[in-house]
Amino acid sequence: MISTREMNFNNKCCSNIILSIFFIFLAEFVCCDALLRHHEFFVKEASYTRLCETKSILTVNGQFPGPTLYVRRGETIYVKVHNNGRYNITLHWHGVKQPRNPWSDGPEYITQCPIQPGDTFNYKIIFSMEVGTLWWHAHSDWSRATVHGAIVVHPEPGTRYPFPEPYQEVPIIFGEWWKEDVMTVLHEFVAFGGAPRDSDAYTINGQPGDFYPCSSQDTFKLNVEYGKRYVLHIINAVMNEILFFAIANHSLTVVGADGSYTKQLTKEYVVIAPGQTLDCMFEANQVRPGGRYYMAARAYSSATSITFDNTTTTAILQYGGGGSVLTTTSPIHPSLPYYNNTTAAFDFLASLRSLGPLLFPLNAYDKRIISTVSINTFPCNNNWCEGPNGTRLAASMNNISFQNPSIDILEAYYHRINGVFGTRFPQKDPLNYNLVDPPFRNTVLVPINGWAAIRFRASNPGNVYIFTWIFINC
Numbered sequence: 001m002i003s004t005r006e007m008n009f010n011n012k013c014c015s016n017i018i019l020s021i022f023f024i025f026l027a028e029f030v031c032c033d034a035l036l037r038h039h040e041f042f043v044k045e046a047s048y049t050r051l052c053e054t055k056s057i058l059t060v061n062g063q064f065p066g067p068t069l070y071v072r073r074g075e076t077i078y079v080k081v082h083n084n085g086r087y088n089i090t091l092h093w094h095g096v097k098q099p100r101n102p103w104s105d106g107p108e109y110i111t112q113c114p115i116q117p118g119d120t121f122n123y124k125i126i127f128s129m130e131v132g133t134l135w136w137h138a139h140s141d142w143s144r145a146t147v148h149g150a151i152v153v154h155p156e157p158g159t160r161y162p163f164p165e166p167y168q169e170v171p172i173i174f175g176e177w178w179k180e181d182v183m184t185v186l187h188e189f190v191a192f193g194g195a196p197r198d199s200d201a202y203t204i205n206g207q208p209g210d211f212y213p214c215s216s217q218d219t220f221k222l223n224v225e226y227g228k229r230y231v232l233h234i235i236n237a238v239m240n241e242i243l244f245f246a247i248a249n250h251s252l253t254v255v256g257a258d259g260s261y262t263k264q265l266t267k268e269y270v271v272i273a274p275g276q277t278l279d280c281m282f283e284a285n286q287v288r289p290g291g292r293y294y295m296a297a298r299a300y301s302s303a304t305s306i307t308f309d310n311t312t313t314t315a316i317l318q319y320g321g322g323g324s325v326l327t328t329t330s331p332i333h334p335s336l337p338y339y340n341n342t343t344a345a346f347d348f349l350a351s352l353r354s355l356g357p358l359l360f361p362l363n364a365y366d367k368r369i370i371s372t373v374s375i376n377t378f379p380c381n382n383n384w385c386e387g388p389n390g391t392r393l394a395a396s397m398n399n400i401s402f403q404n405p406s407i408d409i410l411e412a413y414y415h416r417i418n419g420v421f422g423t424r425f426p427q428k429d430p431l432n433y434n435l436v437d438p439p440f441r442n443t444v445l446v447p448i449n450g451w452a453a454i455r456f457r458a459s460n461p462g463n464v465y466i467f468t469w470i471f472i473n474c
């Protein structure tokens with residue numbers, strides 16, 4: 001048995017709605033080859049102190065963020081989950097295609113029954129073409145706020161990254177922290193029909209950083225050596241906000257996104273939406289011995305009248321060789337685009353290109369589907385809810401909210417029952433698509449009043465679950 005490696009560190013009314021579309025690839029046990037690896041995840045409560053207050057949070061193995069899974073491309077691993085918490089839970093392996101293996105995908109009530117308190121479930125996770133950074137997270141209510149962790153996928157044995165070999169690779173996980181219990185936050189906005197209350201902090205690898213009370217002592221620090229190259233495996237695990245991220249005096253070169261290589265893209269900042277990952281390389285090229293530089297992240301939110309968590313989370317990049325200078329020099333702060341800088345956000349997102357080679361011709365497709373995503377409203381008794389004019393907010397696809405299918409979708413798939421799916425998708429002429437090198441992503445941002453064209457190949461028999469997360473950054 002090989003145990004999980006631990007992470008290598010010290011550790012609202014909506015004028016502007018941005019939606020993410022997630023593809024969860026759903027789809028038998030093949031046994032026993034030399035690559036199998038086994039991990040044990042114990043879901044349990046643990047006491048954490050942040051922002052001067054202590055509370056109990058749900059964790060895996062007592063860690064926030066949870067343990068990093070290190071795998072190689074093409075490996076199959078098993079993760080045995082023991083639910084020692086108070087709530088039902090499932091875990092989802094975000095972006096792992098799991099060929100013909102929907103039964104371990106994880107969404108609660110979609111591909112499996114929840115793991116009840118006291119029960120265990122053994123996930124089989126089949127990695128195929130993914131490489132770079134992915135992540136895992138709880139898929140029940142808001143438990144993913146604290147139950148999540150990185151998946152780092154290295155190239156197959158005997159192969160290398162298509163970029164200079166980094167000296168060190170470091171997971172950087174953005175989280176979101178509420179002083180209140182996250183289940184209370186969830187129950188509150190479900191009861192009142194509005195948006196979730198703003199969080200109290202963002203975190204980098206579990207720590208808010210120097211600009212929050214009672215936090216600077218434990219700010220995450222990354223020690224670097226002059227002249228070395230580093231790769232950051234960046235994951236946005238926050239609940240609600242798209243983030244800008246930058247490191248003072250260091251350009252970031254994106255080399256991968258969502259578990260797939262990209263053409264190298266060098267920028268002073270990056271943009272990352274909840275659910276997305278980026279692999280960013282940088283060179284420790286600052287000559288000041290003992291130099292300290294902030295890594296910082298804050299929200300992108302373009303609306304004018306709606307509140308959001310506008311705080312800034314930081315970590316510190318520090319150079320060795322400075323002796324006592326290290327602790328006395330105040331870190332240099334990067335300049336991040338302003339909160340509502342839509343141009344900066346979409347300039348970055350539109351610049352990402354896949355590395356290829358392309359798996360199949362880009363101008364070929366068999367069926368075109370137009371789907372809309374939005375936030376609708378439902379009436380609320382006596383108009384007392386917190387949506388516009390006392391209504392209740394409800395996310396929709398194709399203008400449909402909260403309509404359950406007549407039969408369980410996996411049951412229909414398993415028993416080969418036809419006629420379960422609707423066909424109400426309109427057709428429309430294509431726009432100017434990138435048919436050369438669009439990025440290969442599992443989470444796509446759709447801007448307010450905008451659109452995104454996504455092409456996918458039906459190469460994974462089973463049920464494909466497409467869903468939206470809606471960031472009410474309005």
Ligand SMILES: [Cu+2]
Binds near residue numbers: 094137275
């Ligand atoms: Cu996910």
